[in-house]
Amino acid sequence: MIPTAEWIKLWNEKKTLLACPNNLNDYFEKQNLAGKTIDHLELGSVSIPSGEILVRDPLVYINKDAEPYLYKVPVGEFPVTAAVVVPDDEDSARYAAVKVQFTSNDAIRFEEALIGTEDLANFSEGEFFGFNVDAGLGCVLDAESLKAFCTFQDQFLAENKDKNLYDDYFAALFAKNYEENPTYQREGGDWLNWKIPGTDYNIPFFQSGFGDGAYPVYYGFDANDQVCCLIIQFIDIELAYRPDPEA
Known part of the structure; x- marks a missing residue:
C-alpha cells in the first residue's frame, strides 16, 4: 500500500504524537520497573525474507490481505x-513487551x-493505533511468511473441515513447548x-500481556536514524503497576 501525499503530510506533522511515551529500552535493560x-525470555528467531514486517493475532487476523x-x-x-x-503471589508471568533486534545498535527513539x-x-495525544488481539496471542512475521501461513491455514481447514486450527493443531505444539521450556x-x-x-520460515507466537485488546507496535531508531529494532508493547509497566500515591 502506497500512502497518499495527504496521509504522508499528516504523518510528518504528527510524528511527535506517534512517539512512545515510555523508554522501551528499560524493558530490556532493567531488572526492576x-x-x-x-x-x-528468548523466543528464538523470526524469519524476515522480504523486509516487510507485520504483527498480528495468529489465530484471528491472519489473512492474505x-x-x-x-x-x-x-x-x-x-x-x-x-x-x-x-x-509473584498476586499474578502469573506477564509478557510486557516483545522485541525483534535487527542490528547491534541501540535505539534512541521509538x-x-x-x-x-x-x-x-x-x-491526538495519548492515543495509538496498534493491532488487535482476540485470541490472547500475538505474532511477528514477514509478508512472505504471511503468504505461506495463509496457504498452510487454508490447506489445513480444507482437509479438516470439522476441526479447529488451534485445538487440533497448535495446542499440542504449545503444550510440547511448555514441557520443554x-x-x-x-x-x-x-x-x-x-x-x-x-518452509524455512520461523514465526514466534507469544501471549499478549493482559490478554485481548489493542496493542501498539514501535520501531526503534538508532543514532543514525536507521531502524534497529521493533518492539510490541503489551503492558505499560509504569501505568499498570506503579503504586497510587494517594492510596
Missing part, C-alpha cells in the same frame, strides 16, 4: 526476546509502526516458535 521484577508496516527492515533471521513481569491508511486527521509459561504454553511446514 514500578516495583516489579523484570526478566527476559494484511498490509505490512511502512518501514522496511533488514532481511534475515533475527532474535526475539520477551520482557517478562516475573510472577515511533509507532503504521501501515499508511490510519486516520491521522483525528489522532516451562520458564514463564502457564501449563498449556504461552509461547511457541513455529516453523511453517514445508
